[in-house]
Amino acid sequence: MAQGVCIITEFREGAFRRVSFEIASEGRRIADELGEPLLAVALGEGVEAVASDLGGYGVEKVYVVDDALLKDYRAETYVPVAAEILQNLSPKVVLTAASVDGKDFSARLAARLGAGLATDCTELKVEGGGLKAKRPMYAGKAFAWCEWSDGTWPQVASCRPNVMDCLAADASKKAEVEKADVALPAGNLTQVVSIEKDAGGKLDLTEAEVIVSGGRGMKGPENFAMLEELAGILGGTVGASRSAVDSGWRPHADQVGQTGKVVTPNLYVACGISGAIQHLAGMSSSKYIVAVNKDSEAPIFSKADYGIVEDLFQFLPAFIEEVKTLKSTC
Amino acid sequence: MNIVVLVKQVPDTETKIKIGADGKSIETSEIKWVMNPYDEYAVEAALRLQDSVGASVTILSMGPERTVESIRTALAMGADTGVLVDDPATEGSDGLGKAKVLAAALKSLEFDLVFCGHRAVDSDENQVGIMVAELAGIPHLGLAVSAEVTDGKVKVQRPIEGAKVTMEAILPALVTFGGAHAVWNPRYASLPGIMKAKKKPLETKTLADLGLSADEVGAQAAKVSVTAMEMPQERQPGRKLEGDTVEKAKELTRLLHEEAKVI
Ligand SMILES: Cc1cc2nc3c(=O)[nH]c(=O)nc-3n(C[C@H](O)[C@H](O)[C@H](O)COP(=O)(O)OP(=O)(O)OC[C@H]3O[C@@H](n4cnc5c(N)ncnc54)[C@H](O)[C@@H]3O)c2cc1C
Ligand SMILES: Nc1ncnc2c1ncn2[C@@H]1O[C@H](COP(=O)(O)O)[C@@H](O)[C@H]1O
Numbered sequence: 001m002a003q004g005v006c007i008i009t010e011f012r013e014g015a016f017r018r019v020s021f022e023i024a025s026e027g028r029r030i031a032d033e034l035g036e037p038l039l040a041v042a043l044g045e046g047v048e049a050v051a052s053d054l055g056g057y058g059v060e061k062v063y064v065v066d067d068a069l070l071k072d073y074r075a076e077t078y079v080p081v082a083a084e085i086l087q088n089l090s091p092k093v094v095l096t097a098a099s100v101d102g103k104d105f106s107a108r109l110a111a112r113l114g115a116g117l118a119t120d121c122t123e124l125k126v127e128g129g130g131l132k133a134k135r136p137m138y139a140g141k142a143f144a145w146c147e148w149s150d151g152t153w154p155q156v157a158s159c160r161p162n163v164m165d166c167l168a169a170d171a172s173k174k175a176e177v178e179k180a181d182v183a184l185p186a187g188n189l190t191q192v193v194s195i196e197k198d199a200g201g202k203l204d205l206t207e208a209e210v211i212v213s214g215g216r217g218m219k220g221p222e223n224f225a226m227l228e229e230l231a232g233i234l235g236g237t238v239g240a241s242r243s244a245v246d247s248g249w250r251p252h253a254d255q256v257g258q259t260g261k262v263v264t265p266n267l268y269v270a271c272g273i274s275g276a277i278q279h280l281a282g283m284s285s286s287k288y289i290v291a292v293n294k295d296s297e298a299p300i301f302s303k304a305d306y307g308i309v310e311d312l313f314q315f316l317p318a319f320i321e322e323v324k325t326l327k328s329t330c
Numbered sequence: 331m332n333i334v335v336l337v338k339q340v341p342d343t344e345t346k347i348k349i350g351a352d353g354k355s356i357e358t359s360e361i362k363w364v365m366n367p368y369d370e371y372a373v374e375a376a377l378r379l380q381d382s383v384g385a386s387v388t389i390l391s392m393g394p395e396r397t398v399e400s401i402r403t404a405l406a407m408g409a410d411t412g413v414l415v416d417d418p419a420t421e422g423s424d425g426l427g428k429a430k431v432l433a434a435a436l437k438s439l440e441f442d443l444v445f446c447g448h449r450a451v452d453s454d455e456n457q458v459g460i461m462v463a464e465l466a467g468i469p470h471l472g473l474a475v476s477a478e479v480t481d482g483k484v485k486v487q488r489p490i491e492g493a494k495v496t497m498e499a500i501l502p503a504l505v506t507f508g509g510a511h512a513v514w515n516p517r518y519a520s521l522p523g524i525m526k527a528k529k530k531p532l533e534t535k536t537l538a539d540l541g542l543s544a545d546e547v548g549a550q551a552a553k554v555s556v557t558a559m560e561m562p563q564e565r566q567p568g569r570k571l572e573g574d575t576v577e578k579a580k581e582l583t584r585l586l587h588e589e590a591k592v593i
Contacts, residue, residue: 072495074497075460075469075470075472076469079464098456099490099491100472100473100488100489100490100491101490103456103457103472104460104472104473106457107425107456107457107458107459107460107461107464108460108461108463108464108470110425110426110457110461111426111429111457111460111461111464111465112464114426114553115426115553116424116425116426116552116553116554117425117426117455117457117554118554119454119455119456119457120454120456132557135454136454137347137452137453137454137559138341138345138347138356138451138452138453138454139451139454140562141345141346141347141562142347142349142356142559142560142561142562143559143560143561143562144354144453144556144558144559145556145557145558145559145560146554146555146556146557147554147555147557148553148554149552149553149554149555152553152554155554188500189469189499189500189503190469190471190497190498190499190500190503191497191498191499192495192496192497193485193496193497193498194495194496195493195494195495195496196493196494196495196496197492197493198492198493198494201492202492203492204491204492206491207491209592210592210593234593242510242511242512245510245511245512246511246512248512252475252509252510252512252513253489255510255512258343258451259343259367259368259451259510259511260510266592267586267590267592267593277343277344277345277346278343278344281343284562284565285562287590287592288586288590288592289565289568290582290586296570301568301570302565302567303565303568304568305565305566305568305569305590306568306569306570306571306582306585306586307568307569307570307571308570308571308578308582309570310575310578314575315575315578315579318575318576318578318579319579319582319583321579322576322579322580322582322583323583323593325583326583326587326593330587
């Protein structure tokens, strides 16, 4: 009989990534509703040292595999190890992170387990003793509710980072930690050649609370300095429309939209972006949207909570000054 | 070297999505169908290898008859042959079901590499390609923004949050492609290319041809399925701020701080 809710953590450079705590918190809620225990699988070199911290988010027991083979994420090593643990545990629900590595892992894991996978879920519910998951399609132009067929376990859902509520950690609670007794795969078909960190520790768009994006209206790459400054003061990061990326003004990783990153920050500031349907698909779920555009008819205004109809080269310097003043007084 | 590229046909990204009468799928009557953009990047990546090291490129697709157009587009770009699995029994398949069909079709093809998109921009499932790799028992590398082949290995760059990872896999392997249009600038189908494509081999297969029975895939085999769809919450019509530059800047700052509480 399938039993329990199990989360799979994401561990990088000696620490759990925040999304792990989000899925632990969500997992706790689901486990309570199902009346099941909350378990975790934690893989990675050095993960054993921090595994019990998951207790602070409601995890009861963590199965760890701490080995040099698992230093960096590779589907080839992570998937068979996690799959074997899960086959032994046979949980009802498996929650994973819909991060870059998490999505990669989840797909291969689900195939190995012969399980149904709902990717990038933004909301989970319990109904009829199982999971019901809401997920965006068409980059957020529509949402689907997914359900698993009767009696198919585990129900695997990857959860979009930064969307689900994260409990405040209760540091007094520790999870029980057990070394999982599994065979380590050879892992000789794939290899991580190198990992090069992005300069300046730029926050990824999918993880940023504030995004200041620029489009063709920015006129040239040099003018993005203004957006960098604003994003810097707001603790955010810079994004771009496809036009700005196609023009070579910004790296492809900055592209927001249906064929770029789909983002959900608290604040999205669109500067010199018209609001094409592919761009809107990627950012319409942001909590607050500000648009700065000199064309009052630009479609971006239909999505903006606050619209500024003005030349951005005139408006942004004044806005940056005001934000600086605010930040210096509070 | 043989490369198989998995190509899905999806609604044009210009499409305004409307929910269909059944409440769980989209209205398709007015849709223009195109090759999934990420699959177009995968085709481009394969054709670059065809140019540089020599490769035969086969397009493999599952879908209804109209999918032939997307396969022809890839053939016109320079791919050599196409295979379409067209069988009504595949309808309603979940990710794993689709992967089973594609993996079965792959068995009858020669390949050193399988290329595909990291996601199809219709239902954004992010899984089918990788599941094919698992079912085919080959390694995969995901979200590549480059691909080189040397000494029986494929080497890719893969951007993750805050870093770029370079990875290698021994062939045969599957690679899923990400990046953006600007990374790949997929070639257009030239007029001579389009003429030539008409004569290139394009085979259509059914589940029976692949040795699969209808109950192994399709809606009844699906472990997970969409039971309802909804549109995103309409955003409240926002307001355009009035006044001169400094007034607007002050007001926006105040609103973001006091009303929205996001700065
Ligand atoms: C298959 C496909 C996929 C796509 N995917 C994406 C995607 O993922 N993301 C994406 O963004 N796009 C995508 N696009 C492109 C999309 O259709 C638009 O072309 C693009 O979003 C336009 O970018 P933009 O708003 O920067 O440029 P434009 O549409 O040219 O808009 C520029 C805006 O700047 C304003 N402006 C100009 N000067 C000033 C000034 N001085 N001050 C204030 N405002 C000014 C103008 O009024 C205008 O509204 C895709 C297209 C296709 C075909
Ligand atoms: N019906 C299909 N036919 C061919 N390839 C597909 C099909 N569905 C998905 N794929 C491949 O799998 C990738 C990921 O798709 P998805 O999991 O639907 O997001 C796509 O980019 C395609 O390369």
